[in-house]
Amino acid sequence: MLTVNAYAAPSATEPLVKTTIQRRDLGPKDVLIEIAYAGICHSDIHTVRGDWGPITYPQVVGHEIVGHVTEVGSDVTKHRVGDRVGVGCMVNSCGECEQCLAGQEQYCLEGNIQTYNGVDPADGTITQGGYAQAVVVDEGFVLRVPESLDIEKVAPLLCAGITTYSPLRRWNAGPGTKVAVVGMGGLGHMAVKIAVALGADVTVLSQTTAKREDSLRYGATAHYATNDAATFDELASTFDLIINTVSAKIDMGAYLGLLAVKGTLVNVGAPADPLEVPVFQLIMAGRSWAGSAIGGIAETQEMLDFCAEHGILPETELVSAEQINDAYERVLASDVRYRFVIDAKTFA
Ligand SMILES: [Zn+2]
Ligand SMILES: [Zn+2]
Numbered sequence: 536m537l538t539v540n541a542y543a544a545p546s547a548t549e550p551l552v553k554t555t556i557q558r559r560d561l562g563p564k565d566v567l568i569e570i571a572y573a574g575i576c577h578s579d580i581h582t583v584r585g586d587w588g589p590i591t592y593p594q595v596v597g598h599e600i601v602g603h604v605t606e607v608g609s610d611v612t613k614h615r616v617g618d619r620v621g622v623g624c625m626v627n628s629c630g631e632c633e634q635c636l637a638g639q640e641q642y643c644l645e646g647n648i649q650t651y652n653g654v655d656p657a658d659g660t661i662t663q664g665g666y667a668q669a670v671v672v673d674e675g676f677v678l679r680v681p682e683s684l685d686i687e688k689v690a691p692l693l694c695a696g697i698t699t700y701s702p703l704r705r706w707n708a709g710p711g712t713k714v715a716v717v718g719m720g721g722l723g724h725m726a727v728k729i730a731v732a733l734g735a736d737v738t739v740l741s742q743t744t745a746k747r748e749d750s751l752r753y754g755a756t757a758h759y760a761t762n763d764a765a766t767f768d769e770l771a772s773t774f775d776l777i778i779n780t781v782s783a784k785i786d787m788g789a790y791l792g793l794l795a796v797k798g799t800l801v802n803v804g805a806p807a808d809p810l811e812v813p814v815f816q817l818i819m820a821g822r823s824w825a826g827s828a829i830g831g832i833a834e835t836q837e838m839l840d841f842c843a844e845h846g847i848l849p850e851t852e853l854v855s856a857e858q859i860n861d862a863y864e865r866v867l868a869s870d871v872r873y874r875f876v877i878d879a880k881t882f883a
Contacts (some may be wrong), residue, residue, distance in 0.1 A: 536560055538568070540882045542594035542856050544583035550860040553882075555685055556595055556663050558671045559655075563610035567580055568620055569881075574599030574690040574851075577721065577782060581861050588650050590677050597665030598624040599690040602879070605669070613674045616739055619686065619691055621678040622670060623693035624829050626650050630675075635852075637833040649652040658788035659855060660692035666859065668882045669763040678836055681843035691721065691849040691874040694829065699726035699778060700838040702801040703733060706776045710734040712874035713794060715774045717761075719746045722780035723805060724873040725849060727753045729838075730778075732845040736772070740766070740793075749850075749872065767792065772820065778821070780804045788855035791824065799823040816865070849874045855881035 537558040542551045579596035581587050600622040604614050614620060628635050628643035635643050640865055648655060649663030665671075680689055698874045699722055708714050712735045716726040719741040722797065730737045731754030739750040739758040750758035759766040768791050775798050777790060780805040791812070799822065802810075812824060830838065854862050855865055862875040 537669065537671070538669040539878070541595045541663065541667075542859055542882065543592050543595045543609040543663075547583065547585035547592075547768050551572075551666070552815075553856065554593060554665060555820055558669060559658065559673060561606060561608045561672075562657075563608040564673050564675070565671050566604055566611060566614050566620070566677050567606040567671050568600070568602045569605045569669050569803045570600055570602040570621065570665055570667060570879040571686055572601050572690045572791075572879055573597040573765060573877045574694065575854075575859070575862055575866065575877065576691075577866055578694070578703070579664075580866060581782075581807075591661050591687050594652055594661070595652045595663040595666050597667070597877075598622070599693045599695070600650070600665035600670060601686060601690045607674070610627060611674045614677055614679075619680045619682060621680045621690070621693045622650060622665065622672050622676065622750060623678070623697060624650055626653070627656070627673050627724050628675045640831050641829045666856070666877060668879060669759070675833060678839055680839060683843050684839070685848055687853060687876065688848045688851045690876050691851065692839060693835070695721045695725045695849060695874065696729070696828070697830040697835045697838050698722055698803050699780070700729050701732050701834055702777075702778055702803060702825075702827040702842070706799050706801065707829065708733045708735040708776055712736065712775045713738070713773060713795070715740050715770075715777045715784070716755075716780065717777060717790065718780035718804060719750060719873075720869065721849070721874045724749070724753060726778045726780060727755050728840075730848055731755065732841070736868045737851060738770070746872075772796070774798055777801070778803060782806050784808060785809060787824075788858070790815040791822055794820065794822045797821045797823075799825055801825045801827050801860070805828055810826070851876055857881070
C-alpha cells in the first residue's frame with residue numbers, strides 16, 4: 536500500500552486537517568495518478584458536513600482530479616506512465632448491467648462507486664477523494680486530458696463540466712434553441728460556456744445583475760435578475776431548455792412558466808429538501824421537469840475533447856491546502872468566481 540498526504544474532514548463540524556491515507560496496491564487494471572490539482576465542488580462541502588446524510592469519518596473528498604500517471608498495472612492498455620489524466624465523480628461500476636453496457640455508468644443499476652464516500656467493492660473500504668497527493672483508479676474510469684487545456688484550470692471540467700455538458704447534449708442545445716441557465720456559479724458558468732459553444736442562444740438567470748458582465752463575456756446574449764419579478768413576466772414561455780444549477784429551494788411554478796411549449800427544465804442542482812411543483816404549469820404547455828447526473832465515461836471524454844476543441848476552461852482561483860477551509864466558507868458565501876482549485880503540491 537502507498538501512504539500519501541491528504542486533507543480530511545474529522546467530523547461534520549470540524550475543519551479539514553492534514554493527515555495521511557493509504558492507497559491500495561495496484562491491481563492489474565489500476566492506474567496510479569500523482570495528483571496535480573483538485574477542484575473544490577459544493578458537493579464536497581455538503582458531503583463532509585453531513586448535509587446529504589451521515590458519513591464515515593475521517594473523509595477525504597474531491598472529485599475533480601487532474602494529474603499524471605506514474606505507474607500502471609500489468610493489464611492496463613488505455614493509459615501510460617506520463618500521460619496527463621483526470622478522474623471525476625465515480626471510480627467504478629458493475630460493468631455488466633444495461634446502463635453500464637450503454638456507457639451510462641453514472642446510472643449503473645448496482646449504483647456507481649463514487650470517488651469519495653463510496654464503498655469500494657474490492658475491499659469494503661470507504662473511497663477517499665482527490666484532496667491528496669495521489670490516487671489509484673481502475674483504468675476504465677480514468678480520462679485523457681488534452682494537453683491544450685491548461686492543467687491548472689482544467690480540473691472542474693471533471694464534475695462541473697460534465698454535469699452541464701450531458702443535459703445540454705441530451706436535450707439538444709444548439710443552433711436555434713433558447714437555453715436559460717439558472718444560477719451563475721461553478722456549474723452555471725460552465726453551462727453558459729458549453730451551451731454557447733454548442734451554438735445555443737443563452738440567457739443567464741442569476742439572483743442579481745452583479746455577474747452580468749461575466750455572463751456576456753462568456754457568450755450569453757442576456758442576463759436577468761431573478762430578484763426582479765418583472766423578469767418572470769418578460770421571459771414567460773421563452774426557453775426550450777432550462778438548466779437549473781441551484782441547490783436551494785426555488786419557486787418551481789415561476790421557473791416552469793419560463794419554458795416554451797414542450798420545453799424542459801433540468802435540475803442538476805440538488806436541494807436537500809423536496810421542491811413543490813404546480814403540475815398545471817407542466818400540463819398546460821406539455822412541459823417536462825427532469826434530472827441529470829454527471830455523464831458516462833465516454834461522454835466525459837467527449838466533453839473534455841469538446842472543451843479542448845473550443846478552448847473552454849473554467850474560471851478558477853488557485854488555493855493551497857491550508858486555504859481549503861477558508862475556501863469552503865467563501866463557497867458557502869458565493870464568494871468565488873467561479874471555482875477553487877487546490878494546488879496538490881501543497882499537500883506535501
Ligand atoms: Zn461535484
Ligand atoms: Zn452497472
